[in-house]
Amino acid sequence: MNKKMKMKTRSRKLYTLIAGLTSLVLTGFLATQPLFSDVHAREMNAVFDQLQGRIQKITLPNGLRLILLQQHYAPTVAAYIKFQAGSADETPSSFGVAHMLEHMLFKGTRLVGTRDWSRESKYHWQSIAWMRELDQYRHKRDTILAQSPATNEQTGELAGLDQHIRTLERRLAQLQQQSRIYVIPEEDSQLYSMHGQKGYNAYTMSDLTNYQIELPSNRLEVWARIESDRLENAVLRDFYPERNVVASERRMRFSNSPVRALFEQMLEQVYPTGHPYAHSVIGPMPSIQYLNYDKAMRFYRDYYAPNNSVIALVGEFNQPATIELVRRYFGKLEARTVAPRGKPPAVDRRARQITMHHPGQPVLVLAWLKPPMPDPADATIELLGEILADGRESRLYQRLVVQEKLASAVSAYNGYPGERYTNLFLIQIQSLQYENYDQIAAVVQQEIDRIRSSGVQKEEVERVRQKAKAELIYQLRSNSFLADQLSYSEIQFGDYKTFFSYYSQIDRIQPESFSAIATRYLSGEQRIEGRILPPEKQNESH
Numbered sequence: 001m002n003k004k005m006k007m008k009t010r011s012r013k014l015y016t017l018i019a020g021l022t023s024l025v026l027t028g029f030l031a032t033q034p035l036f037s038d039v040h041a042r043e044m045n046a047v048f049d050q051l052q053g054r055i056q057k058i059t060l061p062n063g064l065r066l067i068l069l070q071q072h073y074a075p076t077v078a079a080y081i082k083f084q085a086g087s088a089d090e091t092p093s094s095f096g097v098a099h100m101l102e103h104m105l106f107k108g109t110r111l112v113g114t115r116d117w118s119r120e121s122k123y124h125w126q127s128i129a130w131m132r133e134l135d136q137y138r139h140k141r142d143t144i145l146a147q148s149p150a151t152n153e154q155t156g157e158l159a160g161l162d163q164h165i166r167t168l169e170r171r172l173a174q175l176q177q178q179s180r181i182y183v184i185p186e187e188d189s190q191l192y193s194m195h196g197q198k199g200y201n202a203y204t205m206s207d208l209t210n211y212q213i214e215l216p217s218n219r220l221e222v223w224a225r226i227e228s229d230r231l232e233n234a235v236l237r238d239f240y241p242e243r244n245v246v247a248s249e250r251r252m253r254f255s256n257s258p259v260r261a262l263f264e265q266m267l268e269q270v271y272p273t274g275h276p277y278a279h280s281v282i283g284p285m286p287s288i289q290y291l292n293y294d295k296a297m298r299f300y301r302d303y304y305a306p307n308n309s310v311i312a313l314v315g316e317f318n319q320p321a322t323i324e325l326v327r328r329y330f331g332k333l334e335a336r337t338v339a340p341r342g343k344p345p346a347v348d349r350r351a352r353q354i355t356m357h358h359p360g361q362p363v364l365v366l367a368w369l370k371p372p373m374p375d376p377a378d379a380t381i382e383l384l385g386e387i388l389a390d391g392r393e394s395r396l397y398q399r400l401v402v403q404e405k406l407a408s409a410v411s412a413y414n415g416y417p418g419e420r421y422t423n424l425f426l427i428q429i430q431s432l433q434y435e436n437y438d439q440i441a442a443v444v445q446q447e448i449d450r451i452r453s454s455g456v457q458k459e460e461v462e463r464v465r466q467k468a469k470a471e472l473i474y475q476l477r478s479n480s481f482l483a484d485q486l487s488y489s490e491i492q493f494g495d496y497k498t499f500f501s502y503y504s505q506i507d508r509i510q511p512e513s514f515s516a517i518a519t520r521y522l523s524g525e526q527r528i529e530g531r532i533l534p535p536e537k538q539n540e541s542h
Contacts, residue, residue: 052500055486058323062335063307066326067486067496069314071479077315078199078214078479079223082491085303086207087283088276088420089341094295096246096283099204101296101304103242105211106188106202109233112226113187117235123179124235127172128293131240134168135290137161176241183237188226195219199480204281206418208491214480217316221325228329231304239293247288258358258532259428262365266530267417269354270369270424272345277417305336312487312496314479347422353529362431364440365530370521372419374498379505380517381425385412386464387456387514388447389427393463395447400429404443406436419492425522437531448522455515465507 056068087098110117141161144154184190192200198214211230215223254261264280271278282288311330313322349369371377389396389412400407409430416424429440489499 052497055496056319057490057496060306060327060331062331062333063305064330064333065310065490066323067310067312067490068317068319068322069312069482069486070316070319071314071482072316073479075217075316076198076214076479077217077220077223077313077317078483079212079220079227080312080480080483080487081211081227081309082312082487083209083304083309084207084338084491085209085299085308086205086418087279087281088206088418089303089339090276090279090283090299093287094291094299095279095287096281097291097295097299098209099282100243100246100288100291101236101299102202102204102209103246104236104239104296105230105234106186107237107242108184108187108235109229110235111229111233112191113184113237115182115184117182120179120182121235123175123182124237127175127179127240130168130172130175132292132294134165134172135292137164137168139290141165172240176238188230191222191226195222206277206281207420208488210484210487212480212484214315220313220317220322224325224329228333231306231330231333234300236293236296236300239296243288243291246282246291247285250282250285250288253282258356258360259363259365261358262354262356262363262530262532263416265356266354266365266367266424266528269352270367270528271347275344275347275421276341277344277421277423281417301336302339305338306330306333307335308338310487310491312483312490314483314486344421349526351525351527351529353531355531355533357533357535359535360532362434362437362534363532364429364431364437365426366429366441366444367416367424367426367528367530368522368526369422369528370425372421372423373415374493374502374505376505377517377521378415379502380509380513381521382414383461383464383506383509384451384456384514384518384522385414385425385427386467387451387460388412388444390464391467396427396429396444399443399447400440404439405432406440406443407431424528434533437529441527441529445524445527448518449524451514452518452522453515456511458511461509461511 054069058066058068060066085098087095090097107113114120141158144150144158144161147154150158189200192213192215196216196219200213202209202211204210211227213223254264260280267278267280283291311326313326347369370381373379386394388394389410391397392402394410396410400410407429411428413424413426413428416426427444429444431437431440485499486496490496492498
C-alpha cells in the first residue's frame with residue numbers, strides 16, 4: 001500500500017484541523033455567509049457547538065471507541081480505524097515492526113486470501129520454522145563478518161554457513177511456490193473493489209497506525225466483516241518475502257530522498273538512546289533484515305486490541321443500525337492488557353549541528369524542541385510557522401528568496417515526529433549553495449529574534465488565519481478527512497473534542513503571545529541544525 005508521510009510541506013495542524021471543522025458547516029451555514037473569510041470566531045464557535053451535538057461517541061464493553069458523524073452530501077461512508085501502536089511502541093530489537101505489521105495485515109487471514117487455510121497452513125508454518133533457522137545462520141555469518149579479518153577457522157565456518165543459507169533459501173522458494181495454489185493475492189482489495197471502494201489504504205506514524213476506506217453506505221457490512229476478521233484472524237501470510245519488499249522500500253526511500261535520511265539522523269542524535277522518537281518509522285536496515293513473524297505477532301497481540309483502538313464513521317448511514325453492526329462484528333473481540341509504556345528519558349535541549357554527505361540539492365534544516373499538542377505553546381508555534389515560512393508573503397521567503405537570494409524555497413513543519421512526547425518545530429530551506437548555510441541560519445535566527453524582542457503585527461496574525469480558511473474551503477465535503485481527524489484526536493489525546501478546541505485555541509492567540517513563546521523555545525542556544533553536504537567534502541572538518 002502507498003504510505004503517507006504525515007508531515008506536510010505547509011503548517012500541518014492548522015491546515016488539517018480547520019479544514020475538517022469547516023467542512024461540516026458548508027450546508028446550512030456557509031450558504032448564508034457572504035464569504036468564508038468573514039466568519040467570525042463567535043460564529044464559528046456556535047457552529048462547533050451545534051456540530052458536536054451531531055457527533056455520537058460510544059464505548060463498547062471491550063473498550064473499543066466508536067465515533068459517528070452523519071453527513072448527507074452523498075450516500076457514502078468513510079471508515080477509519082486507528083490503533084495507538086506506532087514506531088514509538090517498538091523495542092530496539094523490533095525497530096520497524098509497526099510499519100512491517102501494517103504491510104502484513106493486507107496479506108489476508110484464515111478466511112480471506114486463501115482457498116483452503118487448513119491445507120495452506122502446513123506450508124505457512126513450515127516456512128516460518130525454516131526462516132527462523134535461516135535467520136540464525138545469517139546472524140552467525142554477519143557476526144563473523146563484523147569481526148574482520150576472519151581467522152582461518154572462521155573462514156571455514158563461513159563457508160559452511162553460506163551452504164546452509166543457500167539450501168534454506170532454495171527450500172523456502174520451493175515451499176512458497178507450492179503454497180501459491182491455495183493463496184488468493186490481495187483478496188481483500190478485490191472484495192472492496194467489487195463493492196465500490198475508494199481510498200483503501202493505511203499509514204504508520206510514530207504514535208499510531210491507521211487503516212482507511214470509503215464505501216457506498218449500503219456496503220458498510222462488507223467493511224465490518226473484513227476489518228473485524230483482520231483483527232481476529234490475521235496469519236501474517238508471506239512474512240519473509242514481504243520483509244524483502246520493506247527492505248527495498250527503505251533503500252529506495254532513503255537513496256532517493258536525502259532529506260528523509262537527514263531527518264532520520266536528526267532523530268537519532270536529538271533524542272537519547274531509549275527514547276521512543278529516537279528512530280524512524282520504517283526502522284534501520286539492520287533491524288528490518290531481522291524482523292520476524294514472532295516479533296510482528298507479539299506486537300499485534302500487544303497493541304491491536306479493541307481497547308487500544310478507535311473507529312470513526314463519517315457519512316450517510318442509519319445510526320442505530322450502524323451501531324448494532326459495529327457491536328455485532330467488533331464487540332466480540334476480546335479486550336487485552338495493552339503493553340505498558342514507560343516514561344521516556346529526558347531530551348537535552350542544547351544546540352548542535354548534524355551533517356550528512358549526499359549528492360543533490362543543498363538543504364538546511366533548523367529545529368527546536370517544543371511541547372506537543374495540546375499544550376498552548378504548540379498552537380502559538382503553529383501560527384508562528386505560518387508567519388515565518390508559509391507562502392510568498394512570509395518573512396523568511398521575503399528575506400531568503402526575494403531579497404537576499406540565498407534560497408529557492410522555505411517551509412515549516414510542526415510536531416515532528418509525533419505528538420505523544422516532546423517534539424520538534426522545523427524550518428527547511430533549499431539553499432542555492434552549500435556555502436550559504438551560515439548566512440541562512442543567521443537570517444532565520446534574526447527573524448526569530450525580532451519576534452522575541454518586538455512580537456508580531458496583528459495584521460500578520462490575521463493574514464495567516466484568513467489565508468488558512470480561504471485555502472481550506474476545497475476540503476469542505478471530505479468525509480474521509482473528517483473521519484481521519486476525529487479518530488486522530490480521540491486516539492492521540494483521548495477526546496475527539498480536541499479537534500474543536502484546537503481551532504478555538506488558534507483563534508484566541510494574541511500578537512503579544514509570540515514574543516514569550518519564541519524566547520522560551522526558539523532561541524539560538526537551543527537550535528539544532530541539519531545540513532546536507534556534498535560527498536567530496538566528507539573528509540573535511542565541520
